[in-house]
Each structure stands twice: as C-alpha cells, then as structure tokens.
Amino acid sequence: MYCQNRISYRVQEGDSLYKLAKQFHTTVTELILLNSGVNPYNLQTGMRLTICPGEGYVDENESKPSEGNTNKPTKTPVGGIVIIPGTTTQPGNNMGVDLRQRMRMAWLNHITLVKFYLISFFENLSSQNAWKDAVYKNAEEILAIFAQYYPASAMHRFRKLFMEHLRLTDEVAAGLKADPAFSGAAMENWYINAEEIASFLSRQTPVYNETELRKMFYDHLDMERQQMEAYLDGDYETDIEIYLRSQQNMIELADFLTSGLLAR
Template sequence: MEENMYCQNRISYRVQEGDSLYKLAKQFHTTVTELILLNSGVNPYNLQTGMRLTICPGEGYVDENESTPSEGNTNIPTKTPVGGIVIIPGTTTQPGTTTRPGTTTRPGTTTQPGNNMGVDLRQRMRMAWLNHITLVKFYLISFFENLSSQNAWKDAVYKNAEEILAIFAQYYPASAMQRFRKLFMEHLRLTDEVAAGLKADPAFSGAAMENWYINA
C-alpha cells in the first residue's frame, strides 16, 4: 500500500542484456538512488538479464506505447529537456515580460522573470548530483571489493560528470566552465589516487589525500 502511494505509475521492467542501473535511470528519467530504493532485494553490482525491476518513471518519460509523457513521481525533482524551463506554481508575470522558447508551464501558472533559469538549474543539478553520489559510492565499493563491475561503475561516474558539466555550461561562460571542468576532473582523478592509496594501506595519508581536500 505504501509503495502504491509513493509511486502511482510504477512499472515492471524486464532487464535486458547490457542494462545497468545508470542506463535505466537515464532511460526512465529517474535516479540510481530511486531504483535501488524501489528494488531493495536486487544486487546493484550484478543485474541479471531477465530479472524484473520496479521502476517509477520520472516526469517527461514517454512510453513507446503511449503518446502522453508521464507525470512522473512527484517525490523526485522535475526532469526537463535540455534548455527547458520549469515554472513554479503561483508565480506571476511582470508587465512587459515574455517566456522563452521551450518554457514548460503547469495549468494555471504564470512566469516571473529572473527565477526560471535558477529553478531549472537547481532541479536538474539535484537529479545529476543524486546520481553522482550514488555512482561514486558504488564505484568505490566495487573497487575495494575487487568486483568485476568496477570499470562499468567508473565509466558511469565519468559520464555523469560530463552531464553535470553540460548543465552548468548552459548558464556560465566558457572561461568559467574551463576552470570548473579542470577542478572537477582533478577531483575525480584525486579520488582514484586516494582510493588506490587506501586500498594498499588503510593508514594512507599521502599528498593526494591533502590535495583532494583542497580541491573539494
């Protein structure tokens, strides 16, 4: 009963060859965290072809057999197309303002200049960051446990990093993005170095550890 209240449009999905939680999260406009919460008995390191997963599609997901986008799980952030804008219900339009192309509105809502891009950025970043936290966690676990899935998790971490950078690139100038990309990629590289050091010696406290904290 509680699960039905949590997700009104859940579906049962049969895992296909080549699927991963990260891939499915992207496909169904949700997050890796959401998939894990809905499938507590599933080993995220070892998805088996043919197994069933419960999925709660996020807003904007369109089933191949339907023409109307899903309203999504209202308990997770709104998913919008690249360049789209989400309007907060209850805001008003100032005289002389217009909406940008691609603006998404809900019935009975209007726009307020200056707020839309910030709302869109926060929602899309929260989705991407939730994935980042979960992907890094599972990558590190697979790395320390020498699991065969560690390379797949690492690839997902770097793909997710590119998604985060792509979101920021829509709002910040190229000069700022160059600095941010350098810092972000350095952060991931240092994470690898620190993890390798700790795996070899739990008491590891080398320069990589200090630089990781400085970067963060």
C-alpha cells in the same frame, strides 16, 4: 519536478529501489529524491513510496474513476499502487525548478556512481571500468549545467579542477585500500583541490559565500573518506549511515549552487 502521474506505491516483499526503478521506468536517484530519508538498503514491506513513472510505463490495472467521486484515487490500488489526488505538478514558469532538479539529480548521481565505482574497485570487480566511465560521464553532466552560465574560458578551468578531483579520489581510494591509515600527499591535495573549486566558483558567481561553499565540499570529502574507511573495515552499517547523510549534504550543496546561478 513536473510529474503527470505521480503515484503512491506500497512496498512488497522482495522489492528494492533498483527493481522498482526498472519496473516504473525511472531511476534509483529519482526515487531517493522523491522519498527523503528512505534507506535504499532496507525497504520495509508495507511502507509507502512516492514514484513518478517514466516514459513508457503502463499500468495494466488502470480503471476509470467512479462518476461524481473526483476526490478518490483515479486508479484502483492493485499491487500497492494508487494515484495521489492533487499531486500533479503543472508546468509553468519553472526554469528555476528545472535547474534545481537537474542540479540535485546530477550531484546525487555523483555520490551514488562514485560509491558503486569504489566498491567495484575495492573488490577488484570486472565492472569497475564501466562504473568509472559512468562517474566521468556524470561529471560532464554537472559541467554542462554550469556551461549554460559560465564562459568557455571559465569552463575550461572548472573542468580541469573537477577532473583533478576525480583523479585524486582514485589516488585516495588506492592509498586506503593499501593502508587503512593512509594519509599521503593525495589526501592533502584532495582537500586543496576542494578549496580551489570553492574559490573558483565564488569568483565566477560572487553571490556564493566561499567559506560556506568550502565547508560543503570539505564535508563531502569527509563523508566520502569515512565511507571508504568503514567499507574497508567491514563496518557496513556505518558505511550506509554515512552514505545516507551524504545525500542530504549533496542536496544542500546542489540547492546552494542553483541559487547562485539563478541570481547571476
């Protein structure tokens, strides 16, 4: 990822990823991408996070480096912030890098937005429609990536399959909310839809191994279902643990999809 001013930040008391994302003009998803394995629900005071500030961020504590000392940080570590020497990534022939980053961000946003939407749905919050709109907007972002490589006729089919996935997720969530032991037709159709998506993608991009791709989508659904079950059961620790594992699943899926598109 191109980053002109990547920094290392020492977590302060009261910090959260949402607070830091707002402070540094970035996103929670990008913070998670830059800090593999970080628990977004349990930041420890004193731990270090790598942050790539977004457009508009200004560090008022910036100071000039000492002459002849080019190996030292270029900013005084005030408030826990310090530039990491040698970490700036230079742009170049980075089409593959950009696609990889876009794909990762899109799929990580997918599971994060779906999670917030489902929580708002389970708790009957007034924000649930806003979260649902964000989920569908993210779906269009994912589809837009593939639209650069697939013909319009194929994208029409892909969009239909993806929207069916979201509709079935709604039905599964509603079923589990009403009955924790829910195993109705929506649950079965949810997995059938995942098979259809894997089959469609492998036909459009033959380099994709359909069996491997199907397993990744199955794993995604398994973890999404397990999170819903754990949340509704009040087992929030398990819910969080599975969500964190699902991030890695999404990164692996995104990289798999990227490699196939680049090989077309």
